[in-house]
Amino acid sequence: MRAADVPAVARIERAVFGREAWPTLAFTRLVRQFRRAGPARGRLWVATAGGAVVGYLGLELSALGGEADIINLAVAEDARRRGIGRRLLRTAEAYCADGGIPLLWLRVRASNRKARRFYRRTGFRVVGRFHDYYEEPDEGAVLMAWGRYWRARS
Numbered sequence: 001m002r003a004a005d006v007p008a009v010a011r012i013e014r015a016v017f018g019r020e021a022w023p024t025l026a027f028t029r030l031v032r033q034f035r036r037a038g039p040a041r042g043r044l045w046v047a048t049a050g051g052a053v054v055g056y057l058g059l060e061l062s063a064l065g066g067e068a069d070i071i072n073l074a075v076a077e078d079a080r081r082r083g084i085g086r087r088l089l090r091t092a093e094a095y096c097a098d099g100g101i102p103l104l105w106l107r108v109r110a111s112n113r114k115a116r117r118f119y120r121r122t123g124f125r126v127v128g129r130f131h132d133y134y135e136e137p138d139e140g141a142v143l144m145a146w147g148r149y150w151r152a153r154s
Helices: 001-018 026-037 084-098 113-121 148-153
Strands: 042-049 053-062 066-077 103-109 125-134 140-149
Touching: 001 026, 001 042, 001 053, 001 066, 026 042, 026 113, 042 066, 042 084, 042 113, 053 084, 066 084, 084 103, 103 113, 113 140
Parallel strands: 066 103
Antiparallel strands: 042 053, 053 066, 103 140, 125 140
């Protein structure tokens, strides 16, 4: 993701997440901070179709090493069911594998069955739950993980 991609990413963010959407400034700051950080703090990727941004994924690396967190993933409504989200996840997984990061986490609304099913199909496993994680509406989150550690124990 580049600074020039931020307006399109913010539009997708608002369309997908509504009131819970991150502000445009959050993406602007992440692009800047991730670019400047040494060692790397995270990565942001966009997916494009016909020159337009149709999806994005943000990954934050743990300061402790050995794990990363998918901080955001969204695909524009009219671009779904084309494998874009899966390709973004595979890009993040490959980045982690190449960097020796064996564990990738994410959190998803407990009620978001489509997203949970999507993540399960891409190799993530449910490993825990958080109560009262999300607001408006208040609800819990499902913690999911992908990586060598979880595959060995599943």
